Amino acid sequence: MRVLGVDPGLTRCGVGVVEGVAGRPLTMVGVGVVRTPVDAELGHRLVAIEQGIEQWLDEHRPEFVAVERVFSQHNVRTVMGTAQASAVAMLCAARRGIPVALHTPSEVKAAVTGSGRADKAQVGAMVTRLLRLDAPPKPADAADALALAICHIWRAPAQNRLQQAVALHTAKALKGRTA
Amino acid sequence: MRVLGVDPGLTRCGVGVVEGVAGRPLTMVGVGVVRTPVDAELGHRLVAIEQGIEQWLDEHRPEFVAVERVFSQHNVRTVMGTAQASAVAMLCAARRGIPVALHTPSEVKAAVTGSGRADKAQVGAMVTRLLRLDAPPKPADAADALALAICHIWRAPAQNRLQQAVALHTAKALKGRTA
Numbered sequence: 012m013r014v015l016g017v018d019p020g021l022t023r024c025g026v027g028v029v030e031g032v033a034g035r036p037l038t039m040v041g042v043g044v045v046r047t048p049v050d051a052e053l054g055h056r057l058v059a060i061e062q063g064i065e066q067w068l069d070e071h072r073p074e075f076v077a078v079e080r081v082f083s084q085h086n087v088r089t090v091m092g093t094a095q096a097s098a099v100a101m102l103c104a105a106r107r108g109i110p111v112a113l114h115t116p117s118e119v120k121a122a123v124t125g126s127g128r129a130d131k132a133q134v135g136a137m138v139t140r141l142l143r144l145d146a147p148p149k150p151a152d153a154a155d156a157l158a159l160a161i162c163h164i165w166r167a168p169a170q171n172r173l174q175q176a177v178a179l180h181t182a183k184a185l186k187g188r189t190a
Numbered sequence: 191m192r193v194l195g196v197d198p199g200l201t202r203c204g205v206g207v208v209e210g211v212a213g214r215p216l217t218m219v220g221v222g223v224v225r226t227p228v229d230a231e232l233g234h235r236l237v238a239i240e241q242g243i244e245q246w247l248d249e250h251r252p253e254f255v256a257v258e259r260v261f262s263q264h265n266v267r268t269v270m271g272t273a274q275a276s277a278v279a280m281l282c283a284a285r286r287g288i289p290v291a292l293h294t295p296s297e298v299k300a301a302v303t304g305s306g307r308a309d310k311a312q313v314g315a316m317v318t319r320l321l322r323l324d325a326p327p328k329p330a331d332a333a334d335a336l337a338l339a340i341c342h343i344w345r346a347p348a349q350n351r352l353q354q355a356v357a358l359h360t361a362k363a364l365k366g367r368t369a
Contacts, residue, residue, distance in 0.1 A: 053292070054284030055360050057277055061285070062364070081270060091260060091273050098236055098274035099281060105233030106240070113232070181234050185241070 013040065015073035015104075016159030017064070018152045019081065019097035020089075021056050022049055024063065025152030028071045029142065029160035037161060039142040041071055042153045057099050064103040074175065076104035077163035079155070080113040108182030110174040114162050119155070122162035134158050192219065194252035194283075195338030196243070197331045198260065198276035199268075200235050201228055203242065204331030207250045208321065208339035216340060218321040220250055221332045236278050243282040253354065255283035256342035258334070259292040287361030289353040293341050298334070301341035313337050 012032055018025035024045040031037035045063030047056040068076075078101055081094045104111045117127035123137045135147035135154045141161060148154045191211055197204035203224040210216035224242030226235040247255075257280055260273045283290045296306035302316045314326035314333045320340060327333045 052284070052290070052357070052360070054280040054290040054357075055364060057281040058284045058361070058364055061281060090270075094270050094273035095277035095280075098277040101233040101274075102236040102240060102278060102281075105231070105237045111231070111233040178231070178233075181231070182237070185234060185237055 012075070012164055013071065013073045014075045014077055014160040014163045015067060015071060016156040016161075016163065017076060017078045017097070017100040018155040018159060019079060019093050019100055020152060021047060021053075021060070021092035021096050023150060023152045024060055024096055024100070025150070025154070025156035026064070026067050027148070027153060027157035027160050028067070028073060029157060029164060031164055033165050037142055037164065039144065039157060041067070042148050042157055043067075044150060044153055053095070057095060060096055060099045061103060064100050068103060068107060068109070073109065075112060075163055076100065076109050077112045077114055077159045079119070079159060080115045082115070105178070105182065108179040110178035112163055112166075112174070114159055119158050119162045122165055123158045131155075191254070191343055192250065192252045193254045193256055193339040193342045194246060194250060195335040195340075195342065196255060196257045196276070196279040197334040197338060198258060198272050198279055199331060200226060200232075200239070200271035200275050202329060202331045203239055203275055203279070204329070204333070204335035205243070205246050206327070206332060206336035206339055207246070207252060208336055208343060210343055212344050216321055216343065218323065218336060220246070221327050221336055222246075223329060223332055232274070236274060239275055239278045240282060243279050247282060247286060247288070252288065254291060254342055255279065255288050256291045256293055256338045258298070258338060259294045261294070284357070284361065287358040289357035291342055291345075291353070293338055298337050298341045301344055302337045310334075 013030045016027045027042040028040035047059040101111045120129040121127040131151045138154050138157045139147045192209045195206045206221040207219035226238040280290045299308040300306040310330045317333045317336045318326045
């Protein structure tokens with residue numbers, strides 16, 4: 012099972028691909044950051060994020076995309092940009108019939124560290140250990156994207172298979188409607 | 191000058207096309223609503239909005255797209271969906287090199303009614319009068335989309351021309367980078 016994790020953001024969008032199944036050692040397939048210039052117009056930043064995500068989907072062909080669920084409790088100024096970047100990531104995946112799962116930051120932290128209130132360093136340390144890396148991936152957004160992918164792989168596999176079937180079916184139906 | 195106004199929303203996305211120039215009577219070219227089912231998955235709702243906006247762009251070929259600027263002061267539950275729907279609308283326009291302008295709700299109300307605190311009925315009444323319609327467009331999202339387009343046309347025309355040149359240039363540059 013191959014999962015692309017996306018930690019959405021307008022300036023830095025963390026992306027990480029992890030392969031494996033629950034109960035077995037996991038493998039990191041790729042990790043990186045999609046960046047957009049702070050001074051660019053919002054529309055163009057969204058286009059740049061779309062192009063970046065499309066490249067990751069083309070190159071790594073994930074079966075699932077896991078995106079951090081955005082809450083509006085966070086910093087009011089950044090949360091809108093995060094919501095908009097996450098929309099682009101979800102759109103890119105759903106358009107291809109790849110199921111999209113949303114996980115909250117505390118679900119992800121709990122999955123990889125055992126505590127929903129773990130800090131960035133703890134998440135980075137566990138991602139490094141679980142994927143047998145030499146050092147924690149930098150920046151933190153990249154490590155968070157890998158943590159999202161790991162969290163997703165460790166969910167109930169049966170649920171994932173069902174979601175995959177539904178997503179593919181819906182994508183075909185949507186395509187048919189406008190064809 | 192032809193403008194597509196978009197009042198973003200996941201359940202109802204108001205869309206309206208207005209043609210004209212500042213100081214002359216304006217013409218409504220089209221008005222409608224892009225709807226997505228409340229019970230569908232978020233990714234598929236975003237795909238449906240993308241398809242709806244693309245159809246409006248294909249059919250009406252606007253020179254500008256005006257989108258309501260989303261604020262997080264609003265209802266916390268709906269604002270994330272509004273931000274995500276607006277991201278899709280901006281993405282569709284920017285991808286084609288169409289300049290995107292954001293206007294706040296109070297800028298739009300002030301433009302069409304003279305007061306930034308006008309209510310829905312007042313905005314609907316003025317849209318009806320300015321576009322010489324028989325009745326206010328329903329639902330309110332559709333009327334708001336037309337008001338956005340009117341607000342945009344009444345901005346300084348020189349500023350619009352400049353923005354159009356910049357958007358086209360940036361879209362070409364973005365395309366070149368990934369080609």
